[in-house]
Amino acid sequence: MGKNYTTIEDIARKTGKSIATVSRVLNGIDQKGIPISSKTKEIVLSTARELGYVPNFAARALSLKNSMAIGLIIPDIMQLYFNELCYIISKLAAEKGYSIILSHSYEDSRAERKALEMLVSRRVNGIILAPCTGDKNMDMLKAIRKQQIPLILVDRYFKDFNQFNYVTTDDVEGCSQLVKHILDKGVQNILFIAGNPETSVSAERIEGYRKAFSDAGVKVAEENIIESSYFQEDGYRITLELIKSGRIKKAGALISVNDYVALGVLDALEENGVRIPDDIFTAGYGNNKFLKYFKTPLTTVNQHIESLAVSAFSQLIGLIEGRILTEKHIKVPCTLVARRSTGD
Amino acid sequence: MGKNYTTIEDIARKTGKSIATVSRVLNGIDQKGIPISSKTKEIVLSTARELGYVPNFAARALSLKNSMAIGLIIPDIMQLYFNELCYIISKLAAEKGYSIILSHSYEDSRAERKALEMLVSRRVNGIILAPCTGDKNMDMLKAIRKQQIPLILVDRYFKDFNQFNYVTTDDVEGCSQLVKHILDKGVQNILFIAGNPETSVSAERIEGYRKAFSDAGVKVAEENIIESSYFQEDGYRITLELIKSGRIKKAGALISVNDYVALGVLDALEENGVRIPDDIFTAGYGNNKFLKYFKTPLTTVNQHIESLAVSAFSQLIGLIEGRILTEKHIKVPCTLVARRSTGD
DNA sequence: TTGAAAGCGCTAACAC
């Protein structure tokens, strides 16, 4: 940043004009009222080009109090769900002239806190956050809210504090559909690697799981709901344990809180010769686009990330532009994608 | 950004100290030489906390001439290859205290140009660029080089201009191994959806293709090397054409320039009842981690993105920190991953 | 140990 970039002052000196005039020309102010002689315009523009002038955004941001940047914090972009979210947000942001500052939390609240601090420090116009498990940063989020920094939660929200704007999927419905689908096939012993119930996503999916059982008039075996985190290795580790303890043999299905975890499940089952769907049903969640190519195409739930991302972004822009949002909370419906891994 | 954030001046006023002192305390300058009385330190720090002070990065950047940001431009983060690249770069950057500004080019040079302009304007400390097809932005890249803005090309480079630092995979070797593997199985009619030969990646892979043939003493059928772009729909569209024209029937293999394109190939083959590997061999390139789960696990080439990303980043940091780099060009070796789609 | 003041590059109110 310290490499002798040309400044408007250089241009002013060279053209014999004032920096104000240069600034006006460069910003095309004449279109907005104040007229500028076309000679001046021409000379300024040409020497700007000649000198290779590129405006200094930091200076501009400082003066304008506008960073033209949006912060995006996600747990892990390697998860296809967040990957696609990021892709769409990035695309929409570019269209509106915003830059995207991307940060990871890795499901770790300290990393998330650092990222939030950085974004506030950079005075981003707004933040889109897929919060990590837990609510350790609630204080900070509340401070951000108090500062009136536009903030949209995606994918996950906080049950105990619904003052934030958020966009999520209807996970109760999604998981309930999935479990119903399995129950309908006569399978009742459904193991569920459910993630962390402190996270809204898991809480809702667990609720959906229960709902499907209660709708079917079947009692839930509590021990079948298994806590975890959200990575592939969680699926792998837990499935191995289930195999060792013999619980897999008695189970009719083993479903996962997301597609990523499901991958670990597949690995562990494969290694131990457990066949899908013959020996056990299985399913993911999130509609990873590769699942359909699998040896046993995997049943999953399509969360319609695109529409989720689009509405998260438009909510954020609404807040940034000071519009009053009619809905503070948006739930995007989701749809079951039944495939062979559940016997379809 | 205009929401009445507390400034060091507010803190100065409230504590009765000068802004210089406040600034020093906040930056922990005392550890770097200049001593500050512990009383002052204490009071400044506590009122900073009390007032919820968060430093303004733009102001800091302007004064320090340091944005503490790194720009990353990739064609498309939905390609797993770039996804992983982005993940690793982001992680390494965070460790060093840099923020990542992410931009997409979508293989479109105008979008790439806009992104580059934006990054220069933001005075990023350095840029990691996976250039899009063609060399339409060569002027700009040369200007960036002239400005001495640290720049590392990844994945792709420019044959005609090797003054840029770059980190790539050894694509000649990779593709040659892949084709040799197929030739060794007695298959000689190998269709290759090759991407755009203007792009180094494609040029090298085509070279590797030729090399394998010439090593085997077999003549290349030029029409078997098919130009394309790098998206799934390219694979799909081209394969359909090949099916219609009857060329598929005569071919022994249909390989793709990357895993993404290979997906389109799979779709088209599947829809038309062409079986893999029975009717035709196929392969991807890039070692997408899902390929091994496929109905017919897909042969591919592992490009070891992690080591590629790590060296790209450390090269960049080297440039940023003004170190002299011993190697200007790095080629990461790659390894064949043979699976059932080539009859393994 | 601390403060005054200049400067980073740009915008915008105000004057001519």
Add this chain to the structure above:
DNA sequence: GTGTTAGCGCTTTCAA
């Protein structure tokens, strides 16, 4: 139409 000048919030020299 154009120039002067006061910020934007922070760092850093130079003095005290």
